[in-house]
Amino acid sequence: MSAVVPTERQRQLLAVVHQGAGEWDARYIDLTMGRRHRPTELTILQELQILEQAGLVASDVTGHGVGGRWAVTAAALPYLPNRAHT
DSSP states (O other): OOOOOOOHHHHHHHHHHHHHTTOOBHHHHHHHHHHHSOOOSSOHHHHHHHHHHTTSEEEETTSSSTTOEEEEOGGGGGGSTTTTTO
């Protein structure tokens, strides 16, 4: 795990994952991101994997759903909206 400062796009994705509270799979996260933000050249699963390598999200592939269920880690909390100054 490396020290990474998330981009604005990654912060948006972290906020969506946080909203899902570990219950949303990659497909639902993708649909939610698609409604709220512009697409990028990477797939949501690729973006989630990058954040996972940075230690900002964790996946639970034992649950149901496409691409596993995702949750933010404690390391991501400072990058979430309304938590940056707490």
